[in-house]
Amino acid sequence: SALLIGLTGGIGSGKTTVANLFADRGIELIDADLIAREVVAPGSDGLAAIVDHFGSGVLDEEGQLDRAALRQRVFHDDQELAWLNALIHPLVRTTMVERGRQARSAYALLVIPLLIENGLQSLVERVVVVDLPETEQIRRTMARDDNSRSLVENIMANQASRQQRLDGADDRIDNSGDLADLTQQVDTLHQQYLTLARNHDS
Ligand code: ATP
CATH class of the missing domain: 3.40.50.300 (P-loop containing nucleotide triphosphate hydrolases)
Structure with a gap:
């Protein structure tokens, strides 16, 4: 690898x-910012967990994560922000490492x-x-x-x-x-x- x-x-x-x-x-480049979007893309486990937790109010009409709405939900709530980070950060980390190890370069x-x-x-x-x-x-x-x-x-x-x-x-x-x-x-x-x-x- x-x-x-x-x-x-x-x-x-x-x-x-x-x-x-x-x-x-x-x-091969693995971009953390792109992976961070990927792990909450429509159909992902990440997005399902977020909707489960915050409700469908954090989705836009196309079923994409509404970042502004989500930001509103965590902005003044450290506990919700911590919950979100505890979900997203490990997903991003493991995806990056997996993707990197699979690289052909x-x-x-x-x-x-x-x-x-x-x-x-x-x-x-x-x-x-x-x-x-x-x-x-x-x-x-x-x-x-x-x-x-x-x-x-x-x-x-x-x-x-x-x-x-x-x-x-x-x-x-x-x-x-x-x-x-x-x-x-x-x-x-x-x-x-x-x-x-x-x-x-x-
Ligand atoms: P960000 O964290 O904001 O995404 P970045 O670290 O990816 O930024 P770049 O976008 O690569 O940084 O560079 C910032 C700006 O500086 C760009 O406009 C880029 O063209 C310019 N730049 C990069 N290297 C040089 C250099 N050696 N001399 C002059 N300009 C440079």
Whole structure:
């Protein structure tokens, strides 16, 4: 089964950009945000459990999860929020690991924005962090989404700090340079992970 590498980084740090460079090298990506949607898609056990618990008021006309309605139900209720997280988090974790292990590439990259926040290091063999000084992180996120500085700063205040992420990671990709610089770092890590993958299989 494929070796699992976890990729993380703060908002606007360049996770998607970096993940796509690994994909260009034939590495399968498993995206936590996509899996989180999949485990509550129509027909899933996850959605059935949510409807069982909260009632059909959390469904829209098409039978999809109405995220706004669900948010209303858990927003001011820590117990309901805890119930929801206790349902969703294990589903996402096991699905990601299963999917990663089934990957056909030499290793699989699990893209997990909140890997450090949720303490998920043990799911993967190594953690690589996309690192950027906070000032540049804010600048790029504002430029990309046309977000206000205060919104971006607020999101960052609720995420791990740059230092916490570096402390929790095995490898670091410095994304303060240009795309050529980034590509070179990805190439180097990719070779290291291929070597690890060979030892992992034997
Ligand atoms: P989010 O957590 O918000 O989804 P992310 O970590 O996936 O973000 P990206 O979307 O890859 O980050 O990058 C954020 C923005 O910065 C994008 O507009 C991207 O094009 C740009 N960007 C990424 N790397 C660089 C770089 N080395 N130089 C300049 N701009 C960059």
